Amino acid sequence: MRAIRGLWRWRGNPLCRTTDLAEAWLALTSLLLIVCVAPLIGVLVGGAAQSALQRSVREQHEMRHRVTATVVRALERSRLTVDPEGASGDELSSRVLAAWTGPDGSRHEGPVLVGIDRPDSGDRFAMWTDVRGREVARPLDSATASTHAVLAGVGTAVAAAALVEAARRIVVWRMVRRRYARLEREWERAGPDWGRTGAGS
Known part of the structure; x- marks a missing residue:
């Protein structure tokens, strides 16, 4: 305005x-x-x-599959180990040795992070794998x-x-600088004649 x-x-x-x-x-x-x-x-x-x-x-949901894994045994627990895909960074994650079956029917076993406070042998939890059953991060959701x-x-x-x-x-x-430079040039041209009789100033 x-x-x-x-x-x-x-x-x-x-x-x-x-x-x-x-x-x-x-x-x-x-x-x-x-x-x-x-x-x-x-x-x-x-x-x-x-x-x-x-x-x-869409691609991630096609390539990643939700499977159910079983806790074999609990591993060491650390407050510094947080699931990066978890809902909150303050959640305590437990590290367990788990076993699961991949979408292609292959059997897998390895250390994973779970959101279970006190995991016991036989506890079941959901995890995400690729088509070959290797653990992957949770796929990005639409929201x-x-x-x-x-x-x-x-x-x-x-x-x-x-x-x-x-x-x-x-x-x-830049315009203001150019304006001041022009003003200085005009001042230098007119300045020496100021106050002199008959100088026209």
Whole structure:
């Protein structure tokens, strides 16, 4: 709004300099880019991220399988060992030796992290494996993918707006420097004659 008011105020004003008008037009253009173009870029990037992430979700759910494993015995327990796919980083995970059957029918046994507080031999829990029965991370879910896509879109829109504002400030800074340099040159040209009789100043 300030840019529009500035343009209207300078309209037909004899004191209006070319740089004043250029500054007002620059501010108006920057405002339009920030309000209209930056959100559009954010929507496009967010949409592209959503498509890519949802495709990844589908691929992961096709390639990863949920199986039921059985605790063979508990292994050492550490508060520093946290399941990165867990709902909360504060959850205590237990390390156990487990046995499971892969989707292809193969038998597997190995150390895994479980969210059981005091695991005993024979306890059953769910885990994720690939088609050959090897342990893999939990597949990305659709809601998390959508959240990442929204964050990508918002971040891109904010970055685009910040880039436009930074460019506007740089251009205005250069215009002001050029204006002051011109003023100094004019001052040097007129300064020595100031106060002298008949100098026309």
